[in-house]
Amino acid sequence: MYGTVEALIELLSIPSVSGDKENCGKALDYMLEKGEAFGFTCKKAVDNRVGIIEIGEGEETVGILTHVDVADPGNRRLWQCDPFVPVVVNGNIIARGTLAGKGPAIAALFAMKDVWNTYYHRGKSYGKRIQMIIGTGLEHDLSDVRSYLMDHKAPDYGFAPDGVFPICNVSKGTMNILVSFPVKKDVGCISDIKAGNCNQVVPEKCMITLDDDRKFAAAGKAVDSAYPEQGVNAIFKMAAALDSIIGNDRLVLRDDVVFQVIRKLRYGFDEFYGQRAGMPRSKGSFKNEASGNNIYVPTRIYIFKDRLYVNMNVRYSNDTDEKDIIEALEKYFEDDDMRIDNIDSAPGIFVSRNAPFVKAFGDAYEHVTETRNDFTLAQGPSYAQLMDNIVVWGPVLPGREDNRRQPDESISVGELTLIESIYCKALHTMAFTEDSFK
Incomplete structure (x- = not known):
């Protein structure tokens, strides 16, 4: 059955090194085409450098700030595989972008799909808009989303999956x-x-x-x-x-x-x-x-x-x-x-631990992982630095090696599934109520 792993492997196969306009565009198109196939509203902005995928409706918008550009893989002889020909070894997906960018982007997209299925098949009414903003320049200079914000309203609150779990409410x-x-x-x-x-x-x-x-x-x-x-x-x-x-x-x-x-x-x-x-x-x-x-x-x-x-x-x-x-x-x-x-x-970010949306994220993390939520520091960069009320949340789980931007960058199938479940729980909590999380 086609799912998160298969979609991630397809996305990882696109060599979208930051600065490569053609391949970054292909990676962005892949995400938007996947969103359209799921029935979501999708569009481009900023000369096709930014993508927007939306579901739901309501006065408040939950933002998910992702990116599909990746760091240059460097010396390919240090990799056990071609960094853009993903392989699965002992349950680990190895390729450039598995942790830094594409892995959490796909996990969040499939979490949105689960929310949409609840709306479509179970007849629940939306109380929030969920908006994924997909950049193509995080590894370079953040100018893509910075330009996007000149003409578009930022989400009311949300997360950028460019750090670690539990919750990074402070970033350098x-x-x-x-x-x-x-x-x-x-x-x-x-x-x-x-x-x-x-x-x-x-x-x-x-x-x-x-x-x-x-x-x-x-x-x-x-x-x-x-x-x-x-x-x-x-x-x-x-x-x-x-x-x-x-x-x-x-x-x-x-x-x-x-x-x-x-x-x-x-x-x-x-x-x-x-x-x-x-x-x-x-x-x-x-x-x-x-x-x-x-x-x-x-x-x-x-x-x-x-x-x-x-x-x-x-x-x-x-x-x-x-x-x-x-x-x-x-x-x-x-x-x-x-x-x-x-x-x-x-600039760095600072979000209060007591913000309602932060509490919802913490509750989701505890529910899915059955471990206590906590707060930590993000090192940057992330698109969270460009907006208010955005925390850095995931994808690196406690106790696992953080090999983002290194040779043999990887994520396990189990980790990918767990990350999707955490995001899914949080989005479900917010999507079907009109209660404010500001």
Whole structure:
């Protein structure tokens, strides 16, 4: 029988790496076509970058904020399968996007289907509108849903399945700061450098090319940049390797801009919290909720038209001001002629534990899992950061390895079914009553 697993495998087979407009469009079309086949109202917005799937009617709208773009899979030799040819091994579905994006999106879609079946076959009357908003740019810059909100009303409350269970009512803010430095071709010996292909992932490989065309590589371990301590940053590995050079080659490197910058990146940020770089620190709590540490990770580096570009990925607590982060970064590189080229940011979230919709989510979690609900911190990014009254909820269950954006990213069939059941219970609670959950 065709169901959640089969639909997810079909969606995972579309290589919708963030930034690939064609394949992200195909993944979005897949979701909308599936919604239409279920009898839902479906439409596109923002130049076909955002999809909307709706059921029900009522004064209040429950929002589900999902995405179908995925992080670049990186070195495919580190996968036990092609990341876009899903396989099921010992009950685990392995493919890029199983946890980060597509898995929870499909689970939520089938939860909506169950609600619709209750309405259609059992004659229950809707008291709420349920609206799934599907983005195609979460792994890039959130600009798709940010643009959507300029012309469309946001849901009254809801969830984004881009974190962990139980409930993330607090989330860090996120920043991607693109900075650059002038490169002088007649000074130094490094003519090119390349590391990283996703703003949200610790780079697994750093390549340099010398002016005599020799090439060298440093290997790291790719992980979600929210958890850099679990990986190895290849930029830092390259900096350490170059820093160990002695003799005449050391003299040549001394004035090389690329070497100077990556050496400084390693010194200031290899302990993740930017303390040696003088970056702002979190106070540890915000409105009596844990806010976590501020994390600073260089995730991409490359040369383009005589400038060296570095992307700094930042996860910052609600008690930290973005302005202070920028000022500290400028001060750390004040002797290096650094230029800030682009800042893409989204604030953190804070939702009261006592909000009625939050209580409904907690009750659903306890009913399905038979375990106590609790509250935790989301690391970002998620579309919840762009709207009020949206929590981050799922998909990673307590006690399981969080391998989002890593090689062999996976979700078990049992986990997928459980996640669908949790969302289904919450939507059933809200859909057929006119009681307010604001």
